[in-house]
Amino acid sequence: MHVPDGFINAPTSAVTAVVAAGAIAVSLRGARRELDERTAPLAGLVAAFIFAVQMLNFPVAAGTSGHLLGGALAAILVGPCTGVLCVSVVLLMQGILFADGGLTALGVNITDMAIVTTVVSYALFRALVKVLPRGRRSVTVASFVAALVSVPAAAVAFTVIYAIGGTTDVSIGKVATAMIGVHVLIGIGEAVITALTVGAVIAVRPDLVHGARGLEQRLKLRVNGELVDAPSAPAAAAPVAARTSRRALWVSGLVTSLVLAGFVSYYASSSPDGLEKVAADHGIDRKAEQHTNADSPLADYGVKDVEDARLSGGLAGVIGVGVTVVAGSAVFWTLRRRRAADDVSPASTTGTTVENV
Template structure:
């Protein structure tokens, strides 16, 4: 659903840019509360994994494909604020390095693909978590439904943005119907990928999944014929050799394999927005991408003639660049939180002495 340059006029693109910048600023602050020394490295990995899986277009209808948006996955794994940042990092890397998604439309893409999907998915997920039985299976089910609904929600928001700032005169009811219809199908694929990934992480490290916090059931003791909660035990520290590093390495290898090898077998059909834009005439005023001469444009390495090798190298480079940029951002965010906590402790101690 990457919107290229020329689809949306300059004023609306500027407004969405301001919205996106504001949301990122709020998310940077909110992510300080979500990230700790264990989850900060995972956030960078989540961004890289989303980049890798977005390369795997899957067929959804005749001549149409879809790919993961990632907002639901990121929100459930690392939290909604951090999730917005994860998807935004992916969109930035795709726009600058791979000419995927217009640079003037970056605000539109972040608003639609990062903010809308993350907010909708997390709201649905939290709502279901309150009514479903507490347990890992419920987290997986809630993840499926949240991801499924987040994609057509993004399609609706794109249609609204296009209704306000679209550069061509098209029949909006037809666009809305086509967008929602195709993206419901894409949402099914998104839901399956999200549920499988969340379920896999929960199976090995549930303590690292933001959406699974608080799932532990308190032990019950029978005292004088009545069941009461047992005192909470302190969690045992994970052995050094089996810490989050194993999950991080496994996730990185998986991302590299998906982007560097499996992506070659992805569907070559245009994605939902591309197909609808062509069929409905939305793309009449599309503009060339500012990074169209990038050495990695269109997910291939310039001057490498072998398609398999070119695409694989581009995928590996993309995963590497995304995890470096993402990890740097989340490390800085985490450090800011640590600095704030240190200053607060200092002030408290000073006040106590006075």
């Protein structure tokens, strides 16, 4: 659903840029509360994983494909504020390096794909978790529903933005019907990917999933036919084991992202995605403009001057994952360090007195 340059007029694009900038500023402050030494590395990985999976367009109807938006997945794994930043980092990398999503439309894309999807999905997720039976399965079910709803919600948001600032005279009613219809189908794919990913992380480290906080359960052992709590790990050994498992999760997640972007992406559907299909069918794209970075060495997810399509796309995917994980990790580690500094600062002044000499 990356909106290219020329779809939305300049005044509306400017307003959405202001909205996006304000939301990012709020998210930067909120992420400092959400991130800690355990989850900061995961946040950078989540951004890289979303980048990788967005390269995997899946068919949803005749001549139409869809891909992950990622707002629900990021919000549930690392928190809503951090989730907005994760998707925003991905969109920024895609726009600058890969000419995917217009630079003048960056505010539109962040508002639609990062803010709307994250806010809608996380609000629905929290509501569902409160009414469903308490447990890990409920988190997975809530993730599925929240992700499913977030995609047509983004389609509605785009339609509203286009109704306000679209550059062509088209029937908004027909656009809305087409956008919502195809993105409900795309939402099913989004829901499956989100639920599977959240479920996989919960199975390994539920304490790292923001939406599953408080669901950790003591390990049970069967002794003489009865289930009893397993003895706790020694205090000294627990942090070491936790760091080891976090490292293993991070490495496996990064390897998975590299494989998806560098190899599996070659087999993704080549059909236009939902927005591209609706734009072509209803004339929204009549005033579309060439991307400012159309001559980028990585434009269209291929490496310039590499003739082999498989190798070109694979290298571009690997580069994209690498750049995204580095950029995302830098942002989230900086926020984590600032939080640590804020936490230490009041303590350092406790008990300080001033004496007159």
